[in-house]
Amino acid sequence: MKTLLVVAAALINSHNEVLLAQRPVGKRLAGKWEFPGGKVEEGETPEIALSRELNEELGIVVESSQFEPFWFLSHDYVAEFGFHLLMPVYLCRHWQGQPQALEHAGLAWTRPADMQRLPMIEADADLVERLKTFL
Numbered sequence: 071m072k073t074l075l076v077v078a079a080a081l082i083n084s085h086n087e088v089l090l091a092q093r094p095v096g097k098r099l100a101g102k103w104e105f106p107g108g109k110v111e112e113g114e115t116p117e118i119a120l121s122r123e124l125n126e127e128l129g130i131v132v133e134s135s136q137f138e139p140f141w142f143l144s145h146d147y148v149a150e151f152g153f154h155l156l157m158p159v160y161l162c163r164h165w166q167g168q169p170q171a172l173e174h175a176g177l178a179w180t181r182p183a184d185m186q187r188l189p190m191i192e193a194d195a196d197l198v199e200r201l202k203t204f205l
Contacts, residue, residue, distance in 0.1 A: 074153040077116040078107030079124060079132075079162045080140065080197075081169065086205045087179040090188065091127065094175045098151060103178070103188045105159065105197070106169075116158045127174065130167040137162055141200050145193035155193055181205070 081089040090103045108123035110116055117134035124132050137160035145155040171177045180188065182201035190198060 071148055072153040074147075074155050075110045075116075076108055076155065076157045077110055077120045077123070078105040078157055078159050079120055079137065080105055080159060080201060081124075081165065082161060082163050082205070083179055085179070087181055088185075088201060088205070089128075089169055090178050090180055090185070090190075091171065091174040092176040092178070093191070094173065099191050101175070101189065102191045103185075104191045104194060106174075107157075107159075117160070120160060124165070127172055128167075128169040128177075129172050130165045130169055132162055132165040136164045140204075141197055143193055143197060147193070157193070159197055 091106045093099050093102050093104060106124060106127050107120055110119040117137050120137060121132050121134055124130050140161045141159045143157040147153055147155055169177055182198055182205050185198045
């Protein structure tokens with residue numbers, strides 16, 4: 071079984087809303103909402119990978135020191151996609167620039183209590199519950 075290491079951020083604005091990104095057409099789980107982030111490339115730390123991914127996906131700049139370790143997800147996608155997902159998740163309240171949907175179908179600032187109204191990817195369910203108790 072292959073383990074896929076990805077990293078994600080819960081970007082939190084001044085209203086305690088979290089940024090969600092909608093997966094685009096043509097990608098696995100298209101139309102579902104997720105936390106922004108992506109694959110950790112060989113030779114990258116999770117924080118460096120997350121800074122790179124947020125710049126590529128959202129056009130924002132985040133210094134690695136702004137990431138606060140929060141949670142990690144372990145989710146079995148073996149039957150559907152042939153891998154097991156391992157995902158460290160970081161909180162982030164400070165970045166430069168305005169997030170834009172450069173690689174997603176859309177973006178939404180949402181309170182954790184309202185996230186169940188959106189079709190979220192299954193792997194993020196426990197993270198949403200944890201955010202509800204935190205924010």
